[in-house]
Amino acid sequence: MKGLRFNNLEFDEAFLTARAPDGTSIRFTRQERALLVRMAAHPGRLFSRDELLTALGSRGSDRNVDFTINRLRAKLGDTAARRRFISTQYGEGYLWVAATGDAPRCDAILAIAPLADGPEPVARLLDRLQRAIEDRLGRTGRVYVSSDGGREGAHRFELEVTAHRIGERTHVALVLRDARTAEVLSPLRTSFETDNSPAPDAAALADTLTEAMWRHLVLRPHAPVRPTSPPLHIRLHEASEVLDPPGHIWERNAAMIAELEARTPHDPSLPVLRAMQLLGTMIVRPSARPLNRRTVEAVECEIESLVLSAYERVGQDPVLALACAKLLLNTNRGHQELAEQLATAAFASSAAFAASFPMLAEISASRGDLAEAVRLYDEGLLLCERGSTFETYILVLKAAALIAADDRAGVEAVYRRLQEIAPPDLPRYALAFLPADDGDGLARNLAPLVDRATPGEARHLLALLCFRFARRFVRPEHAANLMRGPLTWMIRRFGPGIVSDELWCDIPEELGYLRAGRRSVAPS
Template structure:
């Protein structure tokens, strides 16, 4: 486990301010001057620190001789259990000075559904091994009560690292009194640190039946609270409440697809909204319906720009109106993030915040692989985007449409990043054979083919068949659905260049909508 204020060098744990060190289970403290010398050395690794330089670090009223520096170094070595003849930490350069030669361990990033953190009273020796064994038993009991793929970790005195991703924190505060161990159990939802459950338990380690009952009480209560949290986090967007939690979280991945036929019919939704105008869930479903009318379409057929603008303004106004209600529902937060990202009206930071917090609440990123990848891609963080998309490709149970969508998103990220070799390898994994619609197969071919090379004869005939108007519509569709959201002008140009080049070869420059050249920031046809 990583500690917020410590640094590791092999088996040595060193406080970042050199207040203490732990090695071999033994904790040692340093005097003021030892600390000053240790700080100077460890913060300048592999650099020679002369004795005169180290003298500048200690108090002015101390001994100012080289011999005093040697004395301090020997004291530090003794406390670190460092052998001067085969030094692990401080190397002597005879006649010159000293060098810190230890290599800092890589920081371990924690990605866990639950961390069990134990804190002991100062008289920990009274609790002894009994509490440690209890934590281990509790860890096993809670692990058995939640989904097997969820990571659960246990640690003493754990502190949340800046880059850690922890969904829930179970804090156990132990106090000993005679034969009884008093334990206060607190469950927090991370990263908000909102307390979702807290209660006391008295444990008697000497009484096996009492100890087992206490462990059962803690684990049972915690598991119920965790599962209730997951259940609440997977309710909404019209998903059947009777389905298992894990199934609903997976279904969300499909519900939030960029091209999901589920939302194309809005008659029933309109009727339900008329009866329940303040219902946030119905409002977001309606927005997904409008979104689908802009994305679930043949890309060769134009959507009137005035109508598109009206739909996007309605989506924006509705989402922003119902955001306060969405704060208690991660699925609605995912939907809000998806919609605000799509309409590209300056809400990218808000969309990222909503998605990140919803991801932390669900404890399972299955529902957000595609969305999180798109958000990272928009920021130009292409490696992170590809990582999300790759994790999504492993979810084969989500079906062929999801696989096609997320693999295409990965290819767009690689194309935007200008990584041609990786793109060619990723394209080999996309299945555009029937029943994949012919227009999707054609768009994939035209978009990802190298812009400097002509299309195959069959693909060129397909592009010719849609005429210059259909080709212009295809460019419009590609840009508005997948490209305009990218901040980088170069990334937008990288994605559009191939499609524009192929259209120009077949239909000439007149088929290129004029405003797209300025929209992408570069002349993508060049």
């Protein structure tokens, strides 16, 4: 395997190092090399954890395999949304999926695959279609026309194109598939006069195909709910990772929901999608809606109205019912009992285990049963793909419950796992893990992040903890435990003036002692 190139990385013959296009060198440990050599020699073969543990020369737990795989993924830049090197087969093991070749093809979203050479106008149509879809994605290199029927690369979707000329007309069939399952998502057909008229509107076709990809990622209308199916908000997040232009997270979701609302205004799923969009953007795009009592209550009022108008009509869909439960619980407007009824019914009547466990855990945590909440989060973690966005989400919620219970050892264990996953936004929310005691090991690790924090980031963190997390806990000491560490460190860093008078009114009374020096200590 001398000088092998996988995706955009060039590996040396012993897998000691790999070189990125910018010249950066990546070095691998002995255990990482052992797995690379074993898996890359057999692309597409499924390796059990026991087989890979043997390759590591270890008799320890198969968690050693998971740990090494996640370190490799972090070094290789293997994101959870689109595995380009190592894929997980849930409950079975791992397989090497990296194809040789250049990065654009291996990091593509869509492969356009003509099944046979067609007339020249068809080639021009496909070229325009490629550019039109990339315009909607806001980036080039994510769509390519395949030379081998779509078999090369690690794309997410395939568009099979068949063209026939009959008389003066060319007839074209376009079949969009999920590249992983071969499921047909959208069959299209068009025709045109081959010699005397322009080819069909590529922009309109691009709109239809982009919408079909989004529908599949978010709504999955034809896929049965499975025990490992993620909840609705995770689907929305993953759709934004695949389809949104860089730096514009969740904008595609907003546009698609608006289009569907205009076209099918009576679809009962749309108010739930709109409400989840509102909740998500309040967190992922803080500059759009600053977090304070007025903006939070306005959004929560809108979410409440949307969900109450729809929850009875979507009750047979467990994913949508669980989404309603989450939204009602998060509005803090007295709907905890209804949220619990919806979540319990969805769990009891469907296979949506993975989506149900974190929701039931949130309900347990909100009413003060933190031990039960942690147990339910652990049940959910058993069902989600390791290293995925879904795992990160459950871990963050579990950490909140552990912080509320003042279980610092448990919090450190969760943080170590998040470091293994290495989600790109970990530095943004890691400060929420801060303990009040600066002698804690986690505090020492996070101190550099505190030094780099800006006043704006500090204010957003404290408002986020106060309005989106602490208010969920019915017991004041749990809410106080959640805020004590970050509040202590931000006041130490910037002075008590970093907290507005308005926010002090919502901070648990148990933390009032931190405000004592507000007028005598100047912000740094």
